[in-house]
Structure formats: structure tokens, C-alpha cells
Amino acid sequence: MSRALRAAALAAAALLGWLAVAHAVSFEVKDGNSTCIKAELSASFFIMYSTSNGTNTVNVQLPSSAVVDSGSSCGSSGVSPELLASFGDGHSLGLVFSKDDRLYRVLNLSLTYNLNDSTYFPQSSKKEIVTLDTNATGISAQLNTTxxxxxSSSIRLGGSNVTITFSGVRMEAYMPSANLSSKESVCSADLHATTVAPTQSPTTAPTPPAPRNPERGNYNVTNVNGTVCLLANMGLQLNVTYFSKSQNKTVKGIVNLQPNRTSFTGLCEATTATLVLMDGLTNLSFAFMLNVTSKKYHLSALNVSAAWPDMTAPFTVGNSSLNYLQGTLGRSYMCTTEQILPVTNTFSLNTFSLQVQPFGVTGNKFGTAEECQMDKDNMLIPIIVGAALAGLVLIVLIAYLIGRKRSHAGYQTI
Structure with missing residues (x-):
């Protein structure tokens, strides 16, 4: 397998995010002396926004300084109880609750963020406050239980490029007392999680074997008019260096992206195109740029955020100074050989059986494929070997014929 791209590792990488310490933030909504909503949770917000040069993505962590906003309420007749947590310069997370005779649920989840806040949204081309929400939260519990x-579980805010990832959640609405109930309604993700008892101490735990080549996924981005503007078929493998809880040291994790549980979205503009892949624990975004003069495009940025169970903190890194996957407008870039794309010193992405076209897609189909150099080299090697073998056979044949002619010449007729 070719490793030529290893030598192309960047000497320096631009960091488009920050590593935040995972923490649960506590909130309490009261009506006088009575508590109606109590929550302890960690949340991060994966947001794509427009810049003067195209698009950018950030992963904003709900800070410990977040507070219960005055818009929070225990509700009344015809009004649902709501937890509204505000933070930073005009940002807030809202959870509106409802109930029936048996269950309470998060009826509506909303996020408000201020693009004028350069701390979270550097170089934003829009200076406005955005509010997005969804009713499809999947958060529900039995009454009088926590x-x-x-x-970690991710919720995409309807039809947008914004995803909220929750973890470490313990909360209750319509509380009969000021304390969280000792009886719990456990989410399906926790029920399916399994814990394996260690057989060795963390310091001597063996390194797990690398996973097999990843399954190939099919992804696309659609314009507002319903036409496909970006196509990508590829298997993806993430190489992330992080601090392990179980081993109490820095380790290198290798994880395959699973297409069957990965959702995708994106945005196409005249000279930029973005593809965002989300599987709940991992968010991965690709940004492509088009040079209108040369009619050439390339992968200019890669960003990743991950909250794997063994991580001591969420992992967020990126690089906007890349020059990978170069192709021509109207044509696709193809590389069946494994490629290693260094992004930062703690993250690289391996691609398998890749074909991508971020611009000039017609008829929802890939254009003529332009092969990567590694595929060309892999085809050239058998040709060279074959030519060398053919030449060797020819030399042996010529030598044999010359030798035979000389042996006949050694006998004279008497």
C-alpha cells in the first residue's frame, strides 16, 4: 500500500477549534421556592457558517459560565415549562417540555447564536442572531423519574448545518421535589453500552488491533433547487491522538466512519462547497475551493470533532491550509488506493476507494474521472515489470538462437 503522502505531512497546521474539558453544567428552574426543572448536562454545538472566503465550521462547548436565563419558566395553564440557558454574547440553549399521563419529554430544542461574536465565529460574513430548533429530540422519560x-447523542436542528451533541445528561421536569428522583429512565444509548472488565492494568493494556478497511459510503449535497451539487463515495478512517481514560496516557485511536449510521449535510456556493458527516460521536467536515481562472478545485480544509467514550475531553481540530484531492471543474477526482491526508499533528484522515466531485455535477452523476498519481503509479509498476520480463525473454531467445547457430557452424562436411 502506497505511503507517499506521509512525506507530505504539513510542517505547521492552522488550528480551527479548541480542546475543551468535558464538564456537566447544572441548571435549576424555580417558581418561588419550588423547583420544576433541574438539569446536569454537557453540550457542544457543531455550527457551519459563511465567511468572506467561503465557509467555516466551529465546535462550541457549552461553558460552565452558562446561567439560567430570565426567559426560563415553570409554565402555567397553556404554557409549557422551559429551561433557557444563556452564555457568551447572545447565545442560548432552550428546552421546552411537555407531558401526558405517563411521560414527560423535550417538546422543542432550540439554539440561538450570535454571528457577531468573533470569539466563536471569526471572520463571519454575516452579523446576525440565528435561532434554530427541532421537535425531533427523542428525549423522553417517565414522570417522577430522572x-x-x-x-453522547447528536441532534440535528431541522434542515440546517447545526448539530447539538449532548453527553452526561441527568435531568427532570415536572419535579415533585427539589431533588432529582432516584428512579431513572435510561436512554437507549446507555442501555446498549457495554462495559468490559479489564484483565490487565491500564499501564500494561495491549494496543488494540487496527480496524479493517472501512466500508465505502455514498454522500451528496443538494442545492436549494433540489439538484445534487456535490457527490462523494469513499471509505474513511480517522487517526486521532488523544488522552485515554482507561490507559491514563496519550494513545492513537483508529476509527472507521460507519456509513450506515452517518448522516450528512453541506452547502454549495459558486467557489466553495462543504460536506459535513455526522455519526453522533464524530463530526467531520470537508471544505473545497474552486479557482475560477484555472477551473481547478481542491480540498482546502478538514475539521473534526469527536467525543469518544475513552476520551478525557472532547477532541476538536482542523486545518484550512490544505491542498488535497485536486481535480478539474466538471470532472471527478478518483483514488482507489489508500490515501493518508495529514491534517494536524494529532489527526490524519485515511481515504479508501475515493471518488469525489464538489463542482460541476450534471445529471446527479460523476463526471469523467481523473486518477490520482498513486493509482497511475500502481498501474505503471505492472507495465514496467511486464516489459522487463518480456525483454528478458527476448534476450534469452536471441542468446539461444545465436548459440545454436554457432554450434552448427562448428561441424564441417567431409
């Missing part, structure tokens, strides 16, 4: 979901 909703518990320690596993």
Missing part, C-alpha cells in the same frame, strides 16, 4: 443519558 432522564439519564451519559452516552
Amino acid at each position: 432522564y439519564r443519558c451519559l452516552s
